[in-house]
Amino acid sequence: MKALCWYGRGDVRVENVPDPGIINPHDAIVRITLTAICGSDLHLYNGYIPGMQKGDILGHEFMGEVIEVGPEVKRLKRGDRVVVPFTICCGECFYCKADLWALCDNTNPNAIILRKMYGASGAGLFGYSHLYGGYAGGQAQYARVPHADVGPIVIEDGLPDEQVLFLSDIFPTGYMAAENCEIKRGDVIAVWGCGPVGQFAIRSAFMFGAERVIGIDRIPERLEMARQAGADILDYADSSLMEKIRELTGGRGPDACIDAVGMEAHGATFDNVYDHAKQALFLETDRPGVLRRAIMACRKGGIVSIPGVYGGFIDKMPMGAAFGKSLTFKMGQTNTPRYLRPLLERIQKREIDPAFVISHRLPLEQAPYGYEVFAKKQDHCTKVVLKP
Amino acid sequence: MSPQHRINMNLADRWASTLGGVALLFSAMRRRSGSKWAALIAAELIRRGVTGHSYAYDLFGTAGTVGQGGKNVSVPYQVGEHARAAITIAKPRSVIYQFWRDFQNLPRVMEHLVSVEPRSGTRSHWVAEGPAGKRVAWDAEIHNDIPEELIAWRSLPDSEVQTAGSVHFKDAPGGRGTEVIVHMKYNPPAGLIGATVAKLAGRNPEGDLENGLFRLKQYLETGEIATAGPQPHGDGVAAGKPVIAEVLT
Structure with a gap:
């Protein structure tokens, strides 16, 4: 089959690789009909996630048709059309049963490595480094899906692939980011990063009853997309950004702040130059510019919600501000299976058409080009979908 | 391994000995004067730390006895x-x-x-x-x-x-x-x-x-053990050959 393989920083190639097969009794094989490049794939592309090996197949947003099932698969059957969540979940452990699917105990074969780095390991992820299990990803023609009865959601009606594909990650991720803000009617929410996750966070915040949402980015087309959703927009390169956020919130600060950027924050401020230098020297693994600003902007007693990915260590955290204002932090990988059914219903009721984020539709063969324009934010790229 | 050379120091003891030896060696090298004895002692400290065997414990029986144990002891206390x-x-x-x-x-x-x-x-x-x-x-x-x-x-x-x-x-x-x-x-x-x-x-x-x-x-x-392999990987293998499935029983 054809698959998009990682070979190093900025080096991804479409190659011929062997087809996957059933290994464990709860596995299924899916013939992929549509897949996408995620913003978090760019952290791999830019070489910031450790534990990658040359030849690894990327991709954790994919859907398709079940073509083979293992002997213990009871729910899915051949021919089912499924969207596969990016978190691999066993459905049997304490965390899965507590609806905290991203923390699944049993799906990362390399859990011992993450236990050493983080104290404990969460769920295995498709195509997201050997730290998260080394599972081959879905930017390919076929993928092996472990615990196939647990995660994947069957799409029965005729909704087109493009409308349901993003149930695999970015729609639930943006939605959980907003849910974590514990929004009450009248709340003001600030969202840093108007990429795909930020876009879904903005729309979800309104769904939860936010009165005002502030979208912060630099790229004009992304800000325009946020404006169309009803958000007030701000450019992060504006030197008076913090004053403008204060002004938009009557001097209080947002009730909750969402960091939909994560470890590769950009910015025109001194601390960002400092973070770039430290990251280049491996003295700091992540650049937390957005997180610092979110903490500084947030109102007293507010919530900082972090869907953006962090992988290692950060410096100069304004912990005093966080403590002094009694902030709450909520973060982590998305508990994807929890949101599949309710969000599919919203799509069916036409409350939202997630396809709005797509800017590029490419054949799988052109995936390397897709990575390049997405990484460099060229050609008005907001989201790339790939057809195998 | 002859019984005299069995490990008879515990791990903390061995680390302390090694690090102490290294510290002593560095200070001896810095001062230069009257450092021969210090260097010798440092060498012995490092040796016993690395090998885990103390001649002193053998002689005085301080911790040396831990290696003997009774008939029912497979791995005696503080050893291994x-x-x-x-x-x-x-x-x-x-x-x-x-x-x-x-x-x-x-x-x-x-x-x-x-x-x-x-x-x-x-x-x-x-x-x-x-x-x-x-x-x-x-x-x-x-x-x-x-x-x-x-x-x-x-x-x-x-x-x-x-x-x-x-x-x-x-x-x-x-x-x-x-x-x-x-x-x-x-x-x-x-x-x-x-x-x-x-x-x-x-x-x-x-x-x-x-x-x-x-x-x-x-x-x-x-009911299964998580594994990512064997699985497809980009390494120039020709397309279309399925990876041999190893089904757990």
């Missing part, structure tokens, strides 16, 4: 490598106890074990992957067995590998299943060097044990 690990498994004590008590099951989850065969009574024969892929084998006996609470085993005298271990099963709070706590000790076949080689080769008892417990939990909770 110690590994410990704990995990909570969402299954009742009875299920986990029964799985463990049938030692033949253990190689299914403990990757470093090749096989365990029951022998007469409480005895069993163990084969494991040792340092540098070398296989080691020993006979062991269960010396304590309290159903659903505790199993303790030890190697028989004169085994190639001297080892002892125990597993405790406790109800986890909040109905979360069972806490499984394992302690193991073993005298590596080639002493300290063997243990070091094993660690360099990515084999160490604590890592093996911890990984084994992860796999035990996966197997008992989900």
Whole structure:
């Protein structure tokens, strides 16, 4: 089959690789009909996630048709059309049963490595480094899906692939980011990063009853997309950004702040130059510019919600501000299976058409080009979908 | 290894000795004058730290006696490598106890074990992957067995590998299943060097044990052990050939 393989920083190639097969009794094989490049794939592309090996197949947003099932698969059957969540979940452990699917105990074969780095390991992820299990990803023609009865959601009606594909990650991720803000009617929410996750966070915040949402980015087309959703927009390169956020919130600060950027924050401020230098020297693994600003902007007693990915260590955290204002932090990988059914219903009721984020539709063969324009934010790229 | 050269220092002692020796050596090198004695003492401190054998303890019997032990002691106190690990498994004590008590099951989850065969009574024969892929084998006996609470085993005298271990099963709070706590000790076949080689080769008892417990939990909770391989990978292999599936039984 054809698959998009990682070979190093900025080096991804479409190659011929062997087809996957059933290994464990709860596995299924899916013939992929549509897949996408995620913003978090760019952290791999830019070489910031450790534990990658040359030849690894990327991709954790994919859907398709079940073509083979293992002997213990009871729910899915051949021919089912499924969207596969990016978190691999066993459905049997304490965390899965507590609806905290991203923390699944049993799906990362390399859990011992993450236990050493983080104290404990969460769920295995498709195509997201050997730290998260080394599972081959879905930017390919076929993928092996472990615990196939647990995660994947069957799409029965005729909704087109493009409308349901993003149930695999970015729609639930943006939605959980907003849910974590514990929004009450009248709340003001600030969202840093108007990429795909930020876009879904903005729309979800309104769904939860936010009165005002502030979208912060630099790229004009992304800000325009946020404006169309009803958000007030701000450019992060504006030197008076913090004053403008204060002004938009009557001097209080947002009730909750969402960091939909994560470890590769950009910015025109001194601390960002400092973070770039430290990251280049491996003295700091992540650049937390957005997180610092979110903490500084947030109102007293507010919530900082972090869907953006962090992988290692950060410096100069304004912990005093966080403590002094009694902030709450909520973060982590998305508990994807929890949101599949309710969000599919919203799509069916036409409350939202997630396809709005797509800017590029490419054949799988052109995936390397897709990575390049997405990484460099060229050609008005907001989201790339790939057809195998 | 002759009895005089057995490890007779504990780990903290050995580290202290090595680090002290290095510190002394550096200070002696800086001062230069009157440093010969200091350098000699430093060398001895480093030697005993690295080899784990103290002549002084042999002479004065301070800790040297720890190596002797009684007839029932497989790995005497303060000697050998110690590994410990704990995990909570969402299954009742009875299920986990029964799985463990049938030692033949253990190689299914403990990757470093090749096989365990029951022998007469409480005895069993163990084969494991040792340092540098070398296989080691020993006979062991269960010396304590309290159903659903505790199993303790030890190697028989004169085994190639001297080892002892125990597993405790406790109800986890909040109905979360069972806490499984394992302690193991073993005298590596080639002493300290063997243990070091094993660690360099990515084999160490604590890592093996911890990984084994992860796999035990996966197997008992989900009925399979998580794996990413064998699977497709970009390495120039021609398209269309399926990866050979290895179905777990």
